Amino acid sequence: MSITYVNDDAFHPSNDDYERWSKDGWEMVVGLEVHVELATKTKLFSASPNRFGDEPNTNIDPVTLGLPGALPVLNRQAVELAMRLGLALNCTVQKSTFARKNYFYPDMPKAYQISQYDEPINIDGWLDLPDGFRVGIERGHLEEDTGKSTHVGGAGGRIHGSDYSLIDFNRAGVPLVEIVSRPDIRHPEQAKGYINELREILVAVGASDAKMEEGSMRVDANVSVRKPGENFNTRCEIKNVNSVRSLGRAIEYEARRQIALHEADEPVVQQTRHWDENDGRTHTLRSKEDADDYRYFLEPDLVVVDPGIEWIERVRDALPVLPAERRAILADAAGQAANSEAVMVVAERGQDNYVMDVAKLGGDAGVALKHVKEAPELAEQVPVESVATLSKMELSGVITASQAKTIVAVMIESQNVDPEVIAADLGFEAMDNSDLEAMVDQAIAGQPEAWEKFCAGEGKAMGALVGAVMKASKGQADGKAVTALIQTKKPS
16 A cells, blocks of 8 residues: 555545455444433532533532632432432442542642542443343443633634633532443444433433533543454543544544554554544544553542442332333334334334323324324324324224325314314225225236236335325325235236
8 A cells, every 4th residue: 555554643544444444354342431410409529500501610619629628528419310320221339439530630620530440339230222232331430520621712622722721610520420331332333322322311310411412421432443353452532522423433433543553564552532523533632541640549538438228229119111111112012123213213202101102092002103203293282092093093994094194294283183083074085995906906907017027026016006006096095905905916
């Protein structure tokens, strides 16, 4: 190859390169660190408000600013929310301690962060993705958030090249749980699926609003590459990726960059990198620190956190039905796979209970699921009784699927939510079987090539025949009935 690959960010690999490298047997190894701000009223160690969007430097106090003599007092609600999240992620909740993580940066006035180190509150869990892939959870530890720096001037909002920086301490001291996955992820789509599933769990258990756009959920990705079966290679950390789409792009780019270095026999340097959404590349921020660099030692002003079995079990018993179980219940009722698009979408919207209520009234959950997925306003504006009746009409053949779709639109747009009245007003009636058979015969006669291909076993030819019948009936024929009737006319 004519280009020399170096560690100075000059290389910009292409998608074609990535496809080739994947075929050559390279695989990415990804572990994610997710920082989640907890939904407490006050900060982790003080009574200042935990609130987004207030005027800068108004939610502060002596503890937040690290003033001499100010002592931390642990927020009980933060501990309980951390336990709730840990149990939802199948973790063991254990006795834990806090430590001082020492480093200087302007958004940490104390010049150290209070965090959990060797004894975190949550350990050894897992998260199953909708497709069944399991990602191990190494730990989920409590810590305080930092303030927010805004770098003015320069490019990309980074401190390098900026004219000056502004510091807002409102976020400093906000309670966080850092969820550290094991390096089990092998594809960007798995990483995106992990974040989406984690976000749903966070919201379901009330631990956080998980709004990535507001910074209450932030993702760091540790990326390395290797040939399958080899030991792990040097990794790089991509800091503070703020959207699921960006996460997938950043991981894929960084994997391509590292593969190029390996193929050119150049070393991958362990470092922290920044994802730039504008140019679609990662850039060097700093050399990656190890734990020794932070000089962890036990926080002298806080005692051991030992929740005890009774408190843990009370938290476990209070957990709601989690997203995966809700999807499973909905899928079973609707006769679909738990990771089907309709089940995933409706459950994520929180409209699965509406569909289940339709089923409780004798309606068909599968039909209701289809309509709610395509028209989410249905669950907000139309009583479940109406959708239950509609599903029975459609399932029994009184109306066709296309007619039912029209009725749904009318129910949403008008004050009339009675599907039987709407069907009568629109002249929707079940077609007589003899009329339908005549239309099928006409379609077969008018589409001889399609009929010949269908009889020869080409399944796609069925679409042309059904389409001809639907056109002749002006959409009033039941597609399932048409298909069944065509099948009966096929020579044995």
